[in-house]
Amino acid sequence: MPPALPLPRLRTVAVAAGAALLAKRALRRRIRKSPLWPLPALDEPISGRLQRRSTTGRRLLVTERTSPADGVVRLRLEGPDLPAWEPGAHLDLVLPSGLVRQYSLCGDPADTGAYTVAARLVEDGRGGSREVHTALHEGMEVEVRGPRNRFPLTEAPAHLLIAGGIGITPVLPMLRRLAAEGADWHLLYGGRSRATMPFLEEIEKLGAEGGRVTVVPQDEAGHPDLAAALADTAEGTAVHCCGPQPLMDAVAAALPPGRTLHLERFSAAGTDPADAEPFEVELRRSGLTVPVAADQSVLAAVRAELPHVPYSCEQGFCGTCQQRVLAGEVEHRDELLTDVERAQAMLICVSRCRGGGRLVLDL
Numbered sequence: 001m002p003p004a005l006p007l008p009r010l011r012t013v014a015v016a017a018g019a020a021l022l023a024k025r026a027l028r029r030r031i032r033k034s035p036l037w038p039l040p041a042l043d044e045p046i047s048g049r050l051q052r053r054s055t056t057g058r059r060l061l062v063t064e065r066t067s068p069a070d071g072v073v074r075l076r077l078e079g080p081d082l083p084a085w086e087p088g089a090h091l092d093l094v095l096p097s098g099l100v101r102q103y104s105l106c107g108d109p110a111d112t113g114a115y116t117v118a119a120r121l122v123e124d125g126r127g128g129s130r131e132v133h134t135a136l137h138e139g140m141e142v143e144v145r146g147p148r149n150r151f152p153l154t155e156a157p158a159h160l161l162i163a164g165g166i167g168i169t170p171v172l173p174m175l176r177r178l179a180a181e182g183a184d185w186h187l188l189y190g191g192r193s194r195a196t197m198p199f200l201e202e203i204e205k206l207g208a209e210g211g212r213v214t215v216v217p218q219d220e221a222g223h224p225d226l227a228a229a230l231a232d233t234a235e236g237t238a239v240h241c242c243g244p245q246p247l248m249d250a251v252a253a254a255l256p257p258g259r260t261l262h263l264e265r266f267s268a269a270g271t272d273p274a275d276a277e278p279f280e281v282e283l284r285r286s287g288l289t290v291p292v293a294a295d296q297s298v299l300a301a302v303r304a305e306l307p308h309v310p311y312s313c314e315q316g317f318c319g320t321c322q323q324r325v326l327a328g329e330v331e332h333r334d335e336l337l338t339d340v341e342r343a344q345a346m347l348i349c350v351s352r353c354r355g356g357g358r359l360v361l362d363l
């Protein structure tokens, strides 16, 4: 139990909390009076190829910014007529610089007036999380696309949920759903320390009955015992996991037979350089041919010659890097293009040439 605060200090804390609440209400009133409200869906995006991708975008307002753990910000994004979503869904955020990043929805699907996302600052990342942390503030407008769901909560007699760090974000709405339904579930939640693990208080409350939550802060208890947790599951259990790639690999390796595994990855499947071969790309309009090394993307090889070629997510999600293919057999490694689109185009940040041959691009 924390020590009681002396009366004058208690008064100061209460006054500060009241002032923060009033400021937040004032911001909401200001936002609702703004000519931007209600906000239209975006219908006049930039041009050509990007236009097709942007037509589902909409501009939302950041109405709340909080920090649920060290190094993590949570944003509440409000707007009218928001499409419904289910646990496991994510949103594309188009950041002010034009970067597109994916963030899982961690709010309540019943809250139809807002989407909530959380982002951990990755110091040595590619810049997306830094921009979320430094450039998105209450009262600002941000473009979003989606939501989309590649990680739905599946029907099963029992559920084991495994989350590492910020990987808890898509899992949290699943927990709420399972707890509300009285389902048979267990969560294994690992992180560097309790201070860096978001939503701990709510999660521990959800699992208070029946010891359904195992929290493993690395600085107190080391790494989670995945093998023991998986061995403890009954046949038919659905295992949902989101976190760093090594965690997901370890879960996949230790999965006993008779359980189904569902992974949320924010990198395109099949991008392991170990299964890639070098090949050549001809840039027909530029009159250039560039070699693409086994551990290099077509995008990187092309930008070495044509630095203006656009890109954003570099993970096969946003479509910014899409290019027309004039010849060659493409090995598509994205999850975005339709079969019709694949017949004539590729996402050069992830897709490659099948069999190490030669591709010809309309560039």
Ligand code: FES
Residues within 6 Å of the ligand: 311, 312, 313, 314, 315, 316, 317, 318, 319, 320, 321, 322, 347, 348, 349, 350
């Ligand atoms: S850069 Fe986003 S799909 Fe290639």
